[in-house]
Amino acid sequence: MxxxxxxxxxxxxxxxxxxxxxxxxxxxxxxxxxxxxxxxxxxxxxxxxxxxxxxxxxxxxxxxxxxxxxxxxxxxxxxxxxxxxxxxxxxxxxxxxxxxxxxxxxxxxxxNWDLVDTSCYKILGRYCFENQDSKLLEKLSDSKNMWEMRMAIVGTMHHIKKEQFELTKTFALKNLKHPHDLMHKANGWLLREMGKINEKELLDFLNLHYKEITRTCLRYAIEKLEEEVRQNYLNGKI
Incomplete structure (x- = not known):
């Protein structure tokens, strides 16, 4: 070959x-x-x-x-x-x-995270979005394998770019209790990307769930918000 x-x-x-x-x-x-x-x-x-x-x-x-x-x-x-x-x-x-x-x-x-993040949303995410069929990502989100679960949440990046946010929020909630920090970093990253496109969507999500999500996820998710708002979330004042 x-x-x-x-x-x-x-x-x-x-x-x-x-x-x-x-x-x-x-x-x-x-x-x-x-x-x-x-x-x-x-x-x-x-x-x-x-x-x-x-x-x-x-x-x-x-x-x-x-x-x-x-x-x-x-x-x-x-x-x-x-x-x-x-x-x-x-x-x-x-x-x-x-x-x-x-x-x-x-x-x-x-x-590994770079292998997942470099490829999954440009292939799986785009395919699922263009065919309006989320079953592939949903199946991965139910996997016991962390990398496949990460493919699911990161795969929604294409949806976020097209201003469709529900799948991202669904997977982020599904991953709340995951034992590995890498999953919570991925969740926070995708929520942050959602907020960059539609801050109200992020704030509405956080207002409902910020006390449940991990500190790692929260820090990533609020990174681009105004400092006063960030501190209010971090200190539980929302």
Missing amino acids: KSVDDIKQALEILSIPEKAEFFPKFFKTGKGEYGEGDVFIGVTVPDQRSVAKEFYNKISLGELGELLPSKIHEHRLTALLILVHQFEKTKDKIKQKEIIDFYLKHTKYIN
Whole structure:
């Protein structure tokens, strides 16, 4: 599979030893951490985007199926960046569905927050919005796997950009009791994005639920609000 080998070689050439040493700490790859066992060769995201742009129209889904399971993080992220390009460049509904099916079949390899956040809303979120069918995201939101649950909430980013907020709010409430901080950061981030487009929607949601949501989620959600309003939420004065 020459395209796969060419991509790996291109990434190897772009690898930076200092980054390869730093990334495992940043992405928490130590024993018991959320990225345990992940391997990095030290390629920056802009460089991976350049490689993805060069190869997206030269590689098949079958070949991507060889690249995505790699133990090397940059191989997986580049494969997902390629997949985003392929999805965005086609208007063929059959091809789009093939990409969706491929993505869902390989979720076990989309196993860190950057892999999820870079790909899911541009593929799954857009597909669900354009087909006015939220079932794919709803199924992921019910998963026991944290990364799939994160795909669901982050997948609603496309809906937020189109000023549809109900799915985001539904998933945020569903995640209230999740044990991992990464989920609460995702919830807060998406609520904040909702507020940037429609502050009233965010305030109405917070007024009902801010005492239930975690401190992490709340801090992320209110980050762009006026300081006095932020402090009122943080101090329970609403």
